[in-house]
Amino acid sequence: MRRLVSAENKPIAIALGFILVILLIGTGYTLSTTGTAPLLSPNYLLQQLQIGAFLGICAAGIMMVILLGHIDLSIPWTLTAAAMTATAIGGDMAVPTALAVGVAVGLVNGIGVAWLRIPSMIFTLGVDTVLRGLMVAQTGGFAPQDTATPLMVFLAKERLLGIPAAIFVWAAVSLAIVVILTRTGFGRAIYATGSREAAAYLSGIHTRWVILGAFVVSGVCAAIAGILLAGYSAKAYQGMGNVYLLPAIAAVVLGGTHILGGRGRYIGTLIGVILIVLLNSVLSIMQMPEAGRQIIYGAVIIAMLLVYGRNQRVLS
Amino acid sequence: MLAKSLTRWLQQNLGFAAAILLLVVLCLVYNILHPRGFSSAVAIQNSNEAVAIVFVAMAQTLPVLLGGLDLSVGAVMTLTNCIASELLHGSPAQILLGVVVTLLSGTAFGLMNGIIVVYGRIQPIIATLATGAIAIGLALLVRPKPGGDVDEDLSWALTNSVADFAETYGIADGGQAWWLSPFADIPVPVILVIVVAALVWIPFRRSVTGRTVYAIGSAEGSAYMSGLPINRAKIAAFTLGGFLAACGGLYLAIQTSSGNADIQQAGAYTLNSIAAVVLGGTSLLGGSGGAIGSLVGALILRVISFYFRILDIDPLLQPLIEGVVLLTAVSFGAFRTLRVKNKLDLFR
Numbered sequence: 001m002r003r004l005v006s007a008e009n010k011p012i013a014i015a016l017g018f019i020l021v022i023l024l025i026g027t028g029y030t031l032s033t034t035g036t037a038p039l040l041s042p043n044y045l046l047q048q049l050q051i052g053a054f055l056g057i058c059a060a061g062i063m064m065v066i067l068l069g070h071i072d073l074s075i076p077w078t079l080t081a082a083a084m085t086a087t088a089i090g091g092d093m094a095v096p097t098a099l100a101v102g103v104a105v106g107l108v109n110g111i112g113v114a115w116l117r118i119p120s121m122i123f124t125l126g127v128d129t130v131l132r133g134l135m136v137a138q139t140g141g142f143a144p145q146d147t148a149t150p151l152m153v154f155l156a157k158e159r160l161l162g163i164p165a166a167i168f169v170w171a172a173v174s175l176a177i178v179v180i181l182t183r184t185g186f187g188r189a190i191y192a193t194g195s196r197e198a199a200a201y202l203s204g205i206h207t208r209w210v211i212l213g214a215f216v217v218s219g220v221c222a223a224i225a226g227i228l229l230a231g232y233s234a235k236a237y238q239g240m241g242n243v244y245l246l247p248a249i250a251a252v253v254l255g256g257t258h259i260l261g262g263r264g265r266y267i268g269t270l271i272g273v274i275l276i277v278l279l280n281s282v283l284s285i286m287q288m289p290e291a292g293r294q295i296i297y298g299a300v301i302i303a304m305l306l307v308y309g310r311n312q313r314v315l316s
Numbered sequence: 317m318l319a320k321s322l323t324r325w326l327q328q329n330l331g332f333a334a335a336i337l338l339l340v341v342l343c344l345v346y347n348i349l350h351p352r353g354f355s356s357a358v359a360i361q362n363s364n365e366a367v368a369i370v371f372v373a374m375a376q377t378l379p380v381l382l383g384g385l386d387l388s389v390g391a392v393m394t395l396t397n398c399i400a401s402e403l404l405h406g407s408p409a410q411i412l413l414g415v416v417v418t419l420l421s422g423t424a425f426g427l428m429n430g431i432i433v434v435y436g437r438i439q440p441i442i443a444t445l446a447t448g449a450i451a452i453g454l455a456l457l458v459r460p461k462p463g464g465d466v467d468e469d470l471s472w473a474l475t476n477s478v479a480d481f482a483e484t485y486g487i488a489d490g491g492q493a494w495w496l497s498p499f500a501d502i503p504v505p506v507i508l509v510i511v512v513a514a515l516v517w518i519p520f521r522r523s524v525t526g527r528t529v530y531a532i533g534s535a536e537g538s539a540y541m542s543g544l545p546i547n548r549a550k551i552a553a554f555t556l557g558g559f560l561a562a563c564g565g566l567y568l569a570i571q572t573s574s575g576n577a578d579i580q581q582a583g584a585y586t587l588n589s590i591a592a593v594v595l596g597g598t599s600l601l602g603g604s605g606g607a608i609g610s611l612v613g614a615l616i617l618r619v620i621s622f623y624f625r626i627l628d629i630d631p632l633l634q635p636l637i638e639g640v641v642l643l644t645a646v647s648f649g650a651f652r653t654l655r656v657k658n659k660l661d662l663f664r
Binding site: 125132137198202260295298301 | 441442448453455460630632636637646653
């Protein structure tokens with residue numbers, strides 16, 4: 001008997017099903033309490049996606065790194081540093097400078113992980129702490145007074161053809177990632193390096209440069225998210241990126257990307273992000289207190305991973 | 317003969333030896349620079365503030381030895397901290413019950429982590445990411461607002477010197493007994509850490525289960541083929557991690573007389589514990605290192621932050637200096653790349 005869904009797509013199918021379940025439960029709840037179904041209105045969904053764009057862009061970047069079997073814990077302060085630099089510089093150069101911050105952080109991370117061979121878990125954590133230190137020293141520990149430039153506000157808040165511009169940015173980033181992963185040698189090299197770096201090296205892939213490239217993409221994505229978030233809140237503030245790291249990792253993993261690298265499709269990450277955003281919005285519609293939210297959030301991740309099918313009994 | 321075995325020990329425990337050396341140097345310089353010099357009061361205050369992160373770092377060591385990572389240690393510590401802040405008052409029997417319940421709840425949470433990892437066959441890092449959220453949620457249920465009620469005698473006795481401990485509970489002639497005087501100035505928290513390390517960690521490491529944890533971290537397939545109890549070792553490692561995290565939470569409640577279900581604080585403890593484990597010479601790939609190393613690593617992290625108190629450093633520069641020190645310390649691991657003879661050994 002042919003299997004309906006291939007092993008790689010199974011998590012994606014389950015996650016899609018789960019999104020429907022969340023929508024059904026949420027709609028059932030609002031119908032029973034207020035008699036309306038705001039969750040199904042396109043306007044509400046677009047608004048949720050607009051907020052989800054920040055998470056989505058972070059997740060897109062970190063997915064490249066996770067595909068290599070590494071992780072990027074410097075996302076929070078890369079995001080914040082990019083946002084703070086952008087608002088401090090201001091003018092036309094704000095966005096390019098923020099992107100440059102992202103590239104620079106990615107280069108540092110990549111060199112540390114690929115050349116110095118320090119485990120990414122600890123190296124990116126150190127980079128995150130250093131960035132936080134730099135920003136605290138720079139701003140004095142307060143939210144800087146500089147405001148976001150009109151371009152940043154436009155990208156984050158305005159609508160184009162009735163659709164929030166942030167969604168277009170998210171779509172553009174997504175398209176770029178999909179093209180990189182499926183249509184370029186770099187993308188294939190990422191999968192190869194993530195599966196077994198020694199084998200990739202022996203088959204002539206410059207694995208160090210691949211790792212460097214993936215970290216740069218991750219840094220740039222965090223910087224883009226920072227630009228949007230600063231535009232959305234009209235300015236940058238301390239710790240603005242802290243809430244995005246763990247949900248981004250969760251979204252990537254819920255989308256079927258293997259945390260040890262080598263396997264995963266971008267569409268899964270996209271669905272993982274939508275799932276988390278919808279879960280959050282349904283919980284806030286239900287006015288769930290923070291305690292209940294955290295418990296449900298954790299339980300959902302565990303439950304879904306249990307459904308996905310499990311690792312081998314013994315890892316070789 | 318002795319020199320030879322010492323050299324061999326050094327080669328095998330280079331990271332640990334470097335960590336001890338760093339800690340000794342840091343402590344010496346600290347006490348020389350300290351305006352009041354080395355005194356019991358300074359030692360007591362500093363050791364009080366180090367206990368929680370020491371226990372959390374020891375808790376993190378076990379999953380790391382397996383080649384995994386526990387992102388829930390900070391959250392479990394926060395949860396037990398909140399539970400302890402609710403229970404540690406009343407009659408001595410009630411307090412004792414509170415201590416036992418606190419430690420048991422942390423242990424049970426660790427057991428749950430282990431069961432999810434072993435029977436759910438989910439990667440530890442992602443399983444504990446989720447259970448960490450659950451622990452924080454439970455902590456918020458137990459203590460929605462910071463605060464708490466901890467027995468004052470207990471709090472005083474456990475956060476001061478041995479003499480004060482004896483005086484509080486009227487043992488050893490109120491702390492005046494002659495046989496107590498050699499230990500009178502030792503801070504109680506130091507003794508607590510040593511007792512837990514000696515009575516829990518060292519027996520565990522020497523048991524079959526403990527050795528299996530190391531074997532799994534080195535080569536899980538080989539450990540399985542050799543007939544070692546893989547599942548039991550994994551569950552035991554996470555359970556013991558939960559217990560040690562609970563020790564940290566319990567002590568934090570005693571030290572601060574309160575509980576605080578702070579998500580940021582939990583995250584900071586988790587990340588610092590990873591840093592401490594690495595500084596203590598345990599490999600993130602698993603299979604080598606130990607909880608004693610993490611203890612030293614955690615102390616290094618704390619001593620660095622104590623320096624800010626005695627040196628006239630702009631408080632705004634503190635996070636930057638902490639980060640640079642951490643990054644520099646872990647970058648020394650890069651020397652490994654120079655010693656590797658076969659380039660393929662790098663790709664592990």
